[in-house]
Amino acid sequence: MNFRLSYLVTAFAVAALSVSAASAQKxxxxxxxxxxxxxxxxxxxxxxxxxxxxxxxxxxxxxxxxxxxxxxxxxxxxxxxxxxxxxxxxxxxxxxxxxxxxxxxxxxxxxxxxxxxxxxxxxxxxxxxxxxxxxxxxxxxxxxxxxxxxxxxxxxxxxxxxxxxxxxxxxxxxxxxxxxxxxxxxxxxxxxxxxxxxxxxxxxxxxxxxxxxxxxxxxxxxxxxxxxxxxxxxxxxxFRPYKPSAPYVVEIDFLYSHQAENASLVPGVERVSARTVRYTQPDFINAFRMFRALVTLANA
Ligand SMILES: [Zn+2]
CATH class of the missing domain: 3.40.50.10780 (Dipeptide transport protein)
Known part of the structure; x- marks a missing residue:
């Protein structure tokens, strides 16, 4: 690599570094x-x-x-x-x-x-x-x-x-x-x-x-x-984010047995007792969406 080329490459690298530093800076x-x-x-x-x-x-x-x-x-x-x-x-x-x-x-x-x-x-x-x-x-x-x-x-x-x-x-x-x-x-x-x-x-x-x-x-x-x-x-x-390790095993104990019955219609949801269902999700946002969906179903 000749001097001029290496100078240009260095200049580009420095510019790229400063751009990424600026975008990463909070x-x-x-x-x-x-x-x-x-x-x-x-x-x-x-x-x-x-x-x-x-x-x-x-x-x-x-x-x-x-x-x-x-x-x-x-x-x-x-x-x-x-x-x-x-x-x-x-x-x-x-x-x-x-x-x-x-x-x-x-x-x-x-x-x-x-x-x-x-x-x-x-x-x-x-x-x-x-x-x-x-x-x-x-x-x-x-x-x-x-x-x-x-x-x-x-x-x-x-x-x-x-x-x-x-x-x-x-x-x-x-x-x-x-x-x-x-x-x-x-x-x-x-x-x-x-x-x-x-x-x-x-x-x-x-x-x-x-x-x-x-x-x-x-x-x-x-x-x-x-x-x-x-x-x-x-x-x-x-402070640290609250982040127990995945996967997330969620257990919902409903008020009435028919609510657990409704919730267990969803594939992957196991009915573990008359009023209780359990499921596992690797991602907490999906675990939460599942919780909301099952509660909505239970209340239907
Ligand atoms: Zn409230």
């Missing part, structure tokens, strides 16, 4: 916020979380304010991009006109990834607001797992799984860690155990039963959510 802090309703401060009854319920409009305002508190916390930590996903029931609860304009809002349903619609590998961190304890928890305000009408219990790889773990697994699929979770004290204790002690939690209330709680007033809860969100995002390096 710009800014990108935050995904999934907002449910049962864990919001002040919320204790189905009447507050059901569209058309007497106190629903008040509760959706508190839900919107808690989402805004998390957005402000993310902005305090330097977030440059924030996506908020409405994750409760119809997924049309957050009041779009009142959401902080620094964020983008995902609203409506159905959505393939449900409570995690919008997540991908470009995000740096996930925040859960308004989350609740898994189905079958003593002293968990409005405890359930995805469908109160169908799911009695859910296990992934033998471990008890609620919505927090399920959605953390989806984030984990994209290598994004869950860094802050807000909800009642029972939920906070559950996620410290399942996702690890590093996850920052915000206790919005302490359940007295399924329909009663000693709660922070909404303004106090919002202050804490803002502070804790910012604090978690400022120490991002301590």
């Amino acid at each position: 710009t800014g802090l990108k935050v995904f916020i999934s907002v449910d309703m049962e864990g919001v401060a002040g919320v204790v009854n189905s009447d507050q979380v059901t569209m058309g319920g007497h106190d629903y409009n008040m509760a959706r305002k508190w839900m919107t304010e808690e989402a805004n508190a998390a957005i402000l916390g993310a902005l305090d930590a330097g977030a440059t991009e924030i996506v908020v996903n409405d994750s409760h029931s119809t997924m049309r609860n957050l009041i779009a006109g009142d959401i902080n304009p620094a964020a983008r809002l995902i609203t409506g349903s159905p959505k393939t990834l449900g409570m995690m619609q919008g997540i991908d590998e470009t995000f740096d961190a996930v925040i859960f607001i308004g989350y609740h304890a898994r189905a079958g928890s003593a002293d968990g305000v409005l405890d359930h797992t995805y469908s109160g009408a169908a799911v009695h219990a859910l296990k992934v790889n033998g471990r008890e799984t609620g919505e927090s773990e399920l959605n953390a697994l989806i984030a984990g699929h994209f290598n994004v860690p869950v860094v802050m979770i807000a909800g009642d004290a029972t939920l906070c204790a559950q996620v410290k155990k399942s996702l690890g002690p590093d996850v920052v939690t915000t206790e919005t209330k302490e359940a007295i039963g399924r329909y009663a709680a000693k709660t922070l007033v909404p303004s106090e809860s919002q202050k804490l959510i803002r502070t804790n969100t910012a604090a978690a995002l400022k120490k991002l390096s301590v």
